[in-house]
Amino acid sequence: MRLLPAARGFNGAVLFPTMTFAIFFVVVLGVSWRLSDRPLQWRLFVLAASYVFYGWWDARFCLLLAGSTIANHLVVQLVSRARTDRSARAAMVLGIVVNLVVLGFFKYYGFFVDSLLQVLEPLGLAPTALLIKVGLPVGISFFTFCAISYVVDVYRQDQEPIPFLDFAVYLSFFPHLVAGPIVRVSEFEPQLRRRRNRDSVDAVRAARLICRGMFKKVVIANYLATAIVDPVFASPGQSPNGELVAAAVAYAVQIYADFSGYTDMAIGIAMLMGIRFPDNFDQPYSATSIQDFWRRWHMTLSRWLRDYVYIPLGGNRGGERAESRNLVLTMAIGGLWHGANWTFVIWGFYHGFGLVLERKWRERPPRPWRRGAIDIRDPDAPEERGPDDGSTRVMARPEVARREPNVWLSRLAVFAFVTVGWVFFRAVDLPTAIDYLTGIVTRWGVGDLVTPLVLLTIGAGMVGQFVPRQLGDALEYRASKLPPAVLGVGVGLFLVIANLLGPVGVAPFIYFAF
Template sequence: MLFPTPTFALFFLAVLPLSWLLMPQVHRWRPFMIVASYVFYAGWDWRFLFLLAGATLWNQVLAVRIWHTESPGRRKALLVLALAGNLGVLGYFKYYDFFVESLDGVFSLVGLDAPLEVRTIVLPVGISFYTFMAISYVVDAYRRDFKPTSLEKFAVYLSFFPHLVAGPIVRPGELIPQLDTPRNPRRVDTSRAFYLIATGLFKKVVIANYLASSIVDEVFAAPGQHSSLEILIAVYAYAVQIYADFSGYTDMAIGIALLLGFSFPRNFDSPYAATSVQDFWRRWHMTLSRWLRDYVYIPLGGNRRGSILTYRNLMLTMLLGGLWHGAAWTFVVWGGLHGGALALDRWRTRRPGHVPPEQSRRRVWAARIVTFHFVCFAWIFFRSESFGAAWDMITGLFTGWGEASPLVTVGVLLAIAVGIGSQYLPARIPGLIMARFSRLPVPAQAVVLAFALVLTSALGPEGVAPFIYFQF
């Protein structure tokens, strides 16, 4: 199910009152929420329910065994087994065809046929997200950071429908303890929840969908047919589109979870206001950034083994992060660009004798502009279907100035300005809006929400495109 659809609205209208009714009785609420979440997931393809259930059983059994095993060797063997199962399933569904196509390319260079065939495997929606959450669970059990819970609670944790298909990536310690405490419907922060849902809807339905249909899809599909100005604006538009699309989804997910009585970690913090690539990754998809740091970068050695190995660890982490986003070499290049930039940032700021310059307003804005344009350049590889298409976009930035640019409209420029400009608003403004909304009488709140929904529907294109991160 897509969040901004009538189908999900009907589903949630049925689930929410029942959830509130059962909140004080957690022993009844948990099985109800498992069933509701499985119904939600079955809206995509009911056959993959068995995959989700299998992941739940596999990780619960091994996490419990790891926790109760004293022998370091056996504990490590169990951890390797758990990781092999998780990554094996993820690798088959997400990377099998990519591996075969890459292998075929290598074999063709020497005039041989690859021994495997492409199978066109359907990617289960959300598999990357719930696999990473399952890995967090078993690794935290191995590190003695989190004691495994009951199968019922773990099933809720892994399948909870607000985060199931596209995050945020919630850690065991962030959600499972909340399952032990009865939720009080009277203490639900409805003003914040409705604000997040309304703004998330606007970002997805109005900003992201409008930019995709008005310029991004058309230019990236055939960059050779467009002017340099259209290509440049399309790159900016995609930067705003992917931010509005994904942050819009996670805003809605966090708001929906709040209505159910649960708190999720924040996932975005004005990423296009970042002053360095390192700062960007502190603000963009923050739950993934922390996951990569704690479960990939630090286990590789982090920054504990000297500068050269630190640069290597940064690069490997971002290459894996790029590959996680999609089974294509363009994603690997995107990750490599960010890995190289992170290594360069670290070298520049940690080299011997380096004295940090005084942070004037001019320097801060210069750093923001440089960081934003680097991120936009890397997005070209992220969005392009192939290296050829990415190269056409890059060369097109220099070879078609002065040509007609009918796709560069006032509406497109305004949507880009809103998407970027909103990230420079003072942090206190959302709080003030929520505070004023919460003080309104209930009928007035209903009128405001109805107006916001009507405005979003009127401004957005017809239909709702799938969220970009559903394919990852």
């Protein structure tokens, strides 16, 4: 029975086989609670278990994680002990540069070298000696961003330095190490200092999160990937627009089910160990604006970009033009963070300009009413004399002229905007994305891959965006009243059913690549 999909790196190596992880977690959970009243031993054990988890894919990258831990701890000591703000700022900048250089080398070296070669090859100047193969450590973006936030928070005096062992546990804690959520020291470290009590663990909620995450990943995300998304995106030029539209919508559902499914399981697993993570998703496809979408999608990354990129760039200070520039740059950086490909950069700019245009549209001044139009406004609104013909016109009140659009139309428009962006996110390169979007308006037809089961699965994934939270909380409350043995059997049966409903083989989580 599957308990957690295996993760794969770019070289195809398995990060942690499924059944091995099940055994690993059962052992870790049991020993963890046995050591709950011995804080030092608990920290050392969890640290060792996290390194075993990370090193299962490639033990050499444990050296990278350890090096990042030591380097950032030393930088934080320099920042906190600096006698002047200038020296503290210099230490902070040093820490950020070191983190970004390491991240840039492993994640973006090949991207920048390939881009350079494409420019120089026509000139006969391509330095092929620059081409070396660099393996991408799983989760490097996540633990690097965690480290940067710690360094900056200490410099801002929003966070006191924490002991080295606590920081090592924080940075390597296996439930969030490889794909988030991006947990900050201020959210994690205080929990290490509190005494953990097994009776205070919300096991029912943890089971609900793990089961929900499994269903999203194994049943919804994996099926859509194999049934329509992967074959259509592999050769979009051979698909009619019916398949292209369905595959784009299916990918929107897939990436949500995949990533939020992992997050649910990560939060549930951490909860069983007595650690609470912040929420990372809040029904994003029910958003009524692009801004609202980013308040609901990958919320820990959105907050990170706001606090450590957008605000340092100037935020909304400096006028409307500066605010728009900072917003676009922030989203472009967020796009590049997702991967070393121009498609991610375009995706970031796409959302950045979308946010800017949406803000301008929502803040537009009221439009004066034209003469001859049907008057549907407040009859008590004041009259104003026309410009030169002596006529009069009723001026609309601001609150009447700026009515909000229909909620469901707004949701549909935002979902369509986001789905078009996902095409760039999923395509292997920019020409493929352009060919995909061009085919939607030029190649008419339905296609064989648009089956009733595909449409039903897409619908199931979308329905979850609008289920009231109270319903899940009510079911959770009723489950908490069941005997533990009955609850355990129920969870086991659910996992078996999810396993049977999912396709053969378990695809890696999408965000393990980032």
